[in-house]
Amino acid sequence: MKNHLDDNKPIFLQIKEQLEDSIINDTIKAGERVPSTNEFAAFYKINPATAAKGINELVTEDILYKRRGVGMFVTENAKDILIEKRKQTFYENFILPLKEEAKKLRISETDLMKMMGSVKSSMKSP
Template identity: 80%
Template structure:
């Protein structure tokens, strides 16, 4: 977990996103216990209800499940659900605006693909 929170974004969203990142990155694996709302609240010195809001959203999305009296756990297919959700968000937030801007600049699809490939090769070096 990060030690600090960003004051420009709701805390419950940050807690939710941190848990999502932890699952996608493999730090929290399927069926493993994750921090409770009280543990998040103590760590960040926040109200437990705020932490619960983020965690409860993950429960509603089938990312986490509760075992009464035991804790919160990662569902078996949490990572796949999150990757699929983030791929869709990636497409909507990055690819569509990129495509629209390229169109404005009269960059055709082939040239755009070449730019992406060229950038990919630059990352390899």
């Protein structure tokens, strides 16, 4: 868990995103238990209902499932679901605006791809 929360974003979303990130980067794996609402509440000194809201959204999205009396656990397909969701968000938030700006600047798709290739090759380690 992060040591602090950001004041610029709703707390329940930050908790949800923390769990999503932990699943994507394999800190929490399929079948593993996630921190409870009470654990989040105690750690961040927040209302358990706030933590529950973020966790319940992940249940609705089939990322987590509840085992009565035991806790919340990561579903088998959680990582794949999250990666696909993030890819779509990446496309909408970055690729589409990039293409629109390129169009305004009269940068052809070929030139744009060349630019992307040069970025890719400059990111490689020597």
